Amino acid sequence: MPADRTLDRLRAAADVVRTAGEHDTVAGVPARYVAAPRDTGQAAALLRAAAALDLAVAFRGGGTKQDWGSPPRRLDLILDTTALTGVVEHAAGDLITVVRAGTRLDELPATLAGAGQQLALDAPLPGGTVGGAVATNTSGPRRMLYGTVRDLLIGVTLVRADGVVAHAGGKVVKNVAGYDLGKLVTGAYGTLGLITECAFRLHPLPATVAYVSRAVDDLAEAGRLAGTVRAAQLVPTALEVDAPAGGPATVTVLLEGTPAGVTARAAAARRLLGADATAADQPPDGWARCPWRDGDVGLKLTAALSGVPRLLSEARAAADRQNLPLALRGSAGVGVLYAGLPGASDPERVAGLVDALRATTAAVGGHTVVLTAPAPVRDRVDLWGPVHGLELMRRVKQRFDPDARLAPGRFVGGI
Amino acid sequence: MSTTTTDLDALAAALRAAIGADRVISDRQELRTYECDGLAQYKVIPALVALPADAEQCAAVVRACVAAGTPFVARGSGTGLSGGALPRADGVLVVTSQMRDILEIAPDDERAVVQPGVINLAVTRAATPHGYYYAPDPSSQQICSIGGNVAENSGGAHCLKYGFTTNHVLGVELVTPDGDRVRLGGRAPDAPGYDLLGAFVGSEGTLGIATEVTVRLTRLPESVRTLLAAFETTDEAGAATSAIIAAGVVPAAVEMMDALAIEAAEAAVQCGYPAGAGAVLIVELDGPDPEVAAQFGQVESLCRENGAFEIRIAADDAERALFWKGRKSAFAAVGRISPDYIVQDGVIPRTALSEVLRRIGELSAERGIRVANVFHAGDGNLHPLVLFDAAVEGETVRAEEVSGAILDLCITHGGSITGEHGVGMDKAKYMPRMFTDDDLDTMQLLRCAFDPDGLANPGKVFPTPRLCGEVPGRRKGVHPAQEAGLAEVF
Numbered sequence: 087m088p089a090d091r092t093l094d095r096l097r098a099a100a101d102v103v104r105t106a107g108e109h110d111t112v113a114g115v116p117a118r119y120v121a122a123p124r125d126t127g128q129a130a131a132l133l134r135a136a137a138a139l140d141l142a143v144a145f146r147g148g149g150t151k152q153d154w155g156s157p158p159r160r161l162d163l164i165l166d167t168t169a170l171t172g173v174v175e176h177a178a179g180d181l182i183t184v185v186r187a188g189t190r191l192d193e194l195p196a197t198l199a200g201a202g203q204q205l206a207l208d209a210p211l212p213g214g215t216v217g218g219a220v221a222t223n224t225s226g227p228r229r230m231l232y233g234t235v236r237d238l239l240i241g242v243t244l245v246r247a248d249g250v251v252a253h254a255g256g257k258v259v260k261n262v263a264g265y266d267l268g269k270l271v272t273g274a275y276g277t278l279g280l281i282t283e284c285a286f287r288l289h290p291l292p293a294t295v296a297y298v299s300r301a302v303d304d305l306a307e308a309g310r311l312a313g314t315v316r317a318a319q320l321v322p323t324a325l326e327v328d329a330p331a332g333g334p335a336t337v338t339v340l341l342e343g344t345p346a347g348v349t350a351r352a353a354a355a356r357r358l359l360g361a362d363a364t365a366a367d368q369p370p371d372g373w374a375r376c377p378w379r380d381g382d383v384g385l386k387l388t389a390a391l392s393g394v395p396r397l398l399s400e401a402r403a404a405a406d407r408q409n410l411p412l413a414l415r416g417s418a419g420v421g422v423l424y425a426g427l428p429g430a431s432d433p434e435r436v437a438g439l440v441d442a443l444r445a446t447t448a449a450v451g452g453h454t455v456v457l458t459a460p461a462p463v464r465d466r467v468d469l470w471g472p473v474h475g476l477e478l479m480r481r482v483k484q485r486f487d488p489d490a491r492l493a494p495g496r497f498v499g500g501i
Numbered sequence: 502m503s504t505t506t507t508d509l510d511a512l513a514a515a516l517r518a519a520i521g522a523d524r525v526i527s528d529r530q531e532l533r534t535y536e537c538d539g540l541a542q543y544k545v546i547p548a549l550v551a552l553p554a555d556a557e558q559c560a561a562v563v564r565a566c567v568a569a570g571t572p573f574v575a576r577g578s579g580t581g582l583s584g585g586a587l588p589r590a591d592g593v594l595v596v597t598s599q600m601r602d603i604l605e606i607a608p609d610d611e612r613a614v615v616q617p618g619v620i621n622l623a624v625t626r627a628a629t630p631h632g633y634y635y636a637p638d639p640s641s642q643q644i645c646s647i648g649g650n651v652a653e654n655s656g657g658a659h660c661l662k663y664g665f666t667t668n669h670v671l672g673v674e675l676v677t678p679d680g681d682r683v684r685l686g687g688r689a690p691d692a693p694g695y696d697l698l699g700a701f702v703g704s705e706g707t708l709g710i711a712t713e714v715t716v717r718l719t720r721l722p723e724s725v726r727t728l729l730a731a732f733e734t735t736d737e738a739g740a741a742t743s744a745i746i747a748a749g750v751v752p753a754a755v756e757m758m759d760a761l762a763i764e765a766a767e768a769a770v771q772c773g774y775p776a777g778a779g780a781v782l783i784v785e786l787d788g789p790d791p792e793v794a795a796q797f798g799q800v801e802s803l804c805r806e807n808g809a810f811e812i813r814i815a816a817d818d819a820e821r822a823l824f825w826k827g828r829k830s831a832f833a834a835v836g837r838i839s840p841d842y843i844v845q846d847g848v849i850p851r852t853a854l855s856e857v858l859r860r861i862g863e864l865s866a867e868r869g870i871r872v873a874n875v876f877h878a879g880d881g882n883l884h885p886l887v888l889f890d891a892a893v894e895g896e897t898v899r900a901e902e903v904s905g906a907i908l909d910l911c912i913t914h915g916g917s918i919t920g921e922h923g924v925g926m927d928k929a930k931y932m933p934r935m936f937t938d939d940d941l942d943t944m945q946l947l948r949c950a951f952d953p954d955g956l957a958n959p960g961k962v963f964p965t966p967r968l969c970g971e972v973p974g975r976r977k978g979v980h981p982a983q984e985a986g987l988a989e990v991f
């Protein structure tokens with residue numbers, strides 16, 4: 087076998103590098119090398135070496151969402167965070183934790199629950215990492231009360247494209263010293279730097295929870311009910327609509343609090359939702375899960391709150407016109423819905439639907455983003471749609487990654 | 502960046518042509534009105550003041566500044582406490598006080614759209630008839646502007662539960678430092694792309710000028726209950742705070758005042774706090790009736806268990822207002838018991854509270870400088886009021902030393918040099934104590950992306966701003982522009 091000087095030089099930086107296997111791809115693009123640094127220092131050394139060698143780099147956590155976003159234009163090295171794990175600190179009295187980026191989100195509850203606390207992101211898709219969750223800024227139902235990753239992240243350590251290590255924020259909840267770079271890298275899909283450590287604010291675990299659900303015949307009704315619940319004094323943790331293709335829809339309200347309080351509020355919620363509403367202490371099927379499977383088309387639709395009923399009904403009508411079975415599920419209480427289509431759907435029809443959805447979401451102040459799709463669909467549609475402030479975003483990317491080596495092409499506007 | 506008189510005359514003429522003569526101030530006497538913000542120890546008379554009427558005029562002002570290579574500083578109500586809106590002697594101060602329209606209150610969207618000069622409390626006043634309010638409530642809420650709140654990421658007594666400005670601002674339209682108008686975020690959540698909105702909030706006017714702000718409106722709570730608990734020591738009050746948090750209760754607010762702060766408040770507003778208290782806590786719970794009822798009893802007993810010798814429960818809104826009056830007027834009140842004072846704004850992990858307060862007490866005794874403590878106990882945001890008399894030889898210096906030592910104490914405990922008042926001009930020199938050169942260089946990358954020529958509020962936040970073209974890591978001495986700026990400070 088001929089000597090591989092690039093591999094040697096990467097190994098000299100940190101001896102945690104191997105040649106890539108057939109599964110080491112990002113959105114279908116194969117890599118040449120995979121490195122799994124164990125700490126921030128090794129990650130920095132590897133990124134410095136990659137810079138010197140002009141290698142294109144993509145980051146990987148659990149690998150559950152490598153097919154989100156566009157494929158990178160070029161790719162040499164995957165920096166894998168699965169060895170960069172562990173809880174660095176859990177200061178229970180201060181309601182904060184500091185966690186390494188490769189830590190699996192589904193491992194945190196066990197650590198935190200002992201102190202009666204939680205990181206209020208929803209029950210993870212199996213295998214997703216903290217870094218991946220931050221980088222994709224996805225959210226589940228409980229964002230209505232707790233906010234999203236961007237609201238819970240209070241400090242971050244990142245390694246820049248040139249291997250320089252930077253910190254922003256810290257581990258106190260209240261802090262306005264310097265720029266909030268944590269927000270900048272949240273949802274950046276790894277195009278600005280590698281996140282190696284995150285500090286989060288925590289919340290107490292609620293003493294009691296109740297899921298109050300009601301089946302509804304049509305989506306307009308679901309939208310109306312969501313509005314009624316919002317205007318009441320229930321303070322729900324989540325307000326979800328689940329509308330599978332071809333089946334009845336369900337509206338679910340999640341209430342959390344003291345035993346006495348939750349009992350009273352659940353009763354009030356049932357009165358609001360209607361006589362046949364039911365209360366349970368377990369989530370309904372599919373709760374906090376995307377309404378699509380691997381290989382399907384996954385979309386994110388957003389709207390101003392008052393536009394949610396319109397978005398729900400128009401999305402379904404547009405899918406019917408294209409003869410596509412559209413599953414809708416999401417946070418009607420905040421104006422974020424996810425939608426799924428079978429992966430085998432005709433790309434032309436999907437493109438037609440995406441156009442219609444863009445028109446509707448624009449009319450209600452929101453956006454349609456194609457999060458994931460099989461290659462034939464990806465080739466036919468613009469994944470991100472129109473983006474405000476794109477020119478500024480390009481300038482930010484240019485400063486942080488002047489040689490465009492971090493997952494080039496993966497993000498909005500070809501960033 | 503030296504601006505000559507002829508350059509200035511030309512710029513003034515350009516501004517008058519762009520936005521109208523009555524919107525440009527160049528008379529030295531009138532300019533004096535704007536020589537400082539809430540931090541009055543720094544004063545600089547701006548070269549010019551512009552008062553744009555709308556976003557387009559604001560952009561025109563910035564474009565004129567860019568064309569002339571003149572720095573500009575945004576100013577809202579000028580209540581900032583870190584010298585963020587301190588003018589530049591060679592620059593234009595862009596004042597938003599004529600941009601005060603509430604453009605829209607949309608309760609069905611839980612949103613309001615306002616111009617940047619709108620006063621914080623005005624948003625709540627406009628939303629209340631619809632059953633909503635604007636949650637971030639800095640103590641200055643009767644006078645500070647939303648634009649200033651966005652720039653400072655302001656907090657208030659209710660951040661513990663409801664978060665800071667950044668959690669409530671959903672969109673801005675800004676004029677970038679090169680004069681473009683850009684929209685970030687808006688009515689719906691999660692706009693695609695980088696979260697530049699998140700980066701802009703708290704950037705203290707260094708990334709551009711906000712010309713329109715979309716804020717979240719929060720449903721008015723069904724029920725609010727407030728208690729005031731008196732303790733003999735701050736240790737006990739701190740322990741009560743920790744016990745409340747440990748019990749899983751998230752109060753809307755937990756505020757603490759120590760004996761000296763109480764004395765000052767009594768002297769100013771006669772709030773009638775329990776006699777002989779070494780510390781008082783104000784604890785407020787809000788939310789659905791049944792939740793508040795269940796938790797309020799728990800909070801009350803936790804206060805008693807931790808040594809509260811008197812507990813008062815507000816019977817109505819008037820009594821609640823009285824509890825808060827002492828707290829909200831504390832900053833101004835110390836003026837009654839000391840000729841001069843520094844309002845400090847450090848943050849510590851809440852669990853370090855007793856230790857840090859004790860150390861502040863020692864510092865105070867060692868240096869012969871009194872320190873009154875008023876703070877957001879729930880989130881560890883201290884506001885030590887460092888009292889001194891500038892007329893007494895050496896006291897000013899000692900007070901500044903104590904004030905700086907308190908910040909070091911915060912950093913040592915893993916905290917921050919500012920929780921809500923911002924870095925501004927005042928704390929730029931402390932930034933390297935909290936952040937490494939690499940951290941600061943990385944923040945500069947963002948700055949340079951927005952403002953390659955460094956015209957937006959230069960000399961604030963960062964100690965030695967490098968020019969954007971400079972090779973990272975090679976640091977020169979003090980930037981000449983900053984040096985020039987400093988020379989005018991008196």
Ligand SMILES: Cc1cc2nc3c(=O)[nH]c(=O)nc-3n(C[C@H](O)[C@H](O)[C@H](O)COP(=O)(O)OP(=O)(O)OC[C@H]3O[C@@H](n4cnc5c(N)ncnc54)[C@H](O)[C@@H]3O)c2cc1C
Binds near residue numbers: 188215218224281375
């Ligand atoms: C409705 C909905 C609800 C969801 N709820 C949850 C939930 O509650 N909890 C949850 O875990 N997930 C949830 N997800 C999915 C989830 O947010 C992320 O997609 C997942 O956590 C990705 O993790 P990963 O480690 O597998 O990332 P990967 O697939 O490995 O990477 C995803 C992207 O992040 C980048 N990246 C990964 N690690 C880093 C890093 N350290 N630094 C910089 N960039 C990096 C990658 O380059 C890539 O672009 C939800 C998704 C949806 C649609």
Ligand SMILES: Cc1cc2nc3c(=O)[nH]c(=O)nc-3n(C[C@H](O)[C@H](O)[C@H](O)COP(=O)(O)OP(=O)(O)OC[C@H]3O[C@@H](n4cnc5c(N)ncnc54)[C@H](O)[C@@H]3O)c2cc1C
Binds near residue numbers: 645
């Ligand atoms: C008595 C008193 C109590 C206070 N209590 C609190 C408190 O509880 N919590 C708290 O957080 N603060 C508090 N403050 C500080 C101050 O009120 C806040 O920082 C406030 O947000 C400043 O708003 P302003 O409109 O006065 O801004 P200014 O002082 O005019 O400006 C502040 C900063 O914002 C920038 N800026 C202003 N407008 C814009 C704009 N449109 N676009 C971009 N940048 C802009 C300026 O350049 C400057 O850097 C208090 C101040 C006082 C005097």
